[in-house]
Amino acid sequence: MPAAFIAFRPAHADIPPEVNIDTVVADVSDDGVSAPTADVPGLVAVVDRAREEGIKLSVVVLKDNPGRDSQLRDIATEVGKHEGGTVLVLSPNWVGTYSDALSRVSVEDAQDKAYTGNAVDSANQFLDEVVRPEAPYGLITVGLVVIVGGAAAATWFVRSRRIESGRES
Incomplete structure (x- = not known):
């Protein structure tokens, strides 16, 4: 096949090998959170607060950074395909998002403010930005x-x- 045709193929999701999407989706479907045990109660509270604001939010927390920050967005997109709504994926240094309900501009703006290094604080800041009324x-x-x-x-x-x-x- 000529190289020109290969260049226009959509890229497949690049999920890090250490992340099992089926396990993450199963975990998220339970309470909206897939995270280390210590973070779960605080993140469930954020997910519940989001629901009160009319937003279906799922939060995934990885223990380690993947090879590239774009992989977080791929994870968020894959989880979003299964769960719908808005998905926030956090690693120690990066944030990735997906939403089928909110504009990409709103989600990326909120994502930029969610870099705290603490999963619960990051999720709260993300939600605060998403629900903040626009001018x-x-x-x-x-x-x-x-x-x-x-x-x-x-x-x-x-x-x-x-x-x-x-x-x-």
Whole structure:
């Protein structure tokens, strides 16, 4: 097959060999969490809080970093295919996400704020960012249009008055 055709094939998920997706999915389906035992109670509380906010959140915590940070997103995507909702995957130094309910922009913005090194704190920060209300950009735009339009009308009015007063002299 020509190399040009190979370049356009979608990449397969790159799951680290030490991660068994079937085991992770089975663990997540129970309480929304697949993590070391010490982190489970705190993470279950975050998952429950997310549910109260109307978000189906699953959290996966790896004990070690995989070979590449992109593998966390692949893990999140695979778990998301099975569980749906939003998936947060944490390792000691990296974060990966997937969501079929939230915009990629919102999820990645929240992901950027979830680097704490503590799984429960990271999950809480992620959720806080996801549920934070966004600025009312529609109202801001309308307000700016009204202000600019008003300034243009006022300028036109003042200029037309000056022109008329110049004719009268």
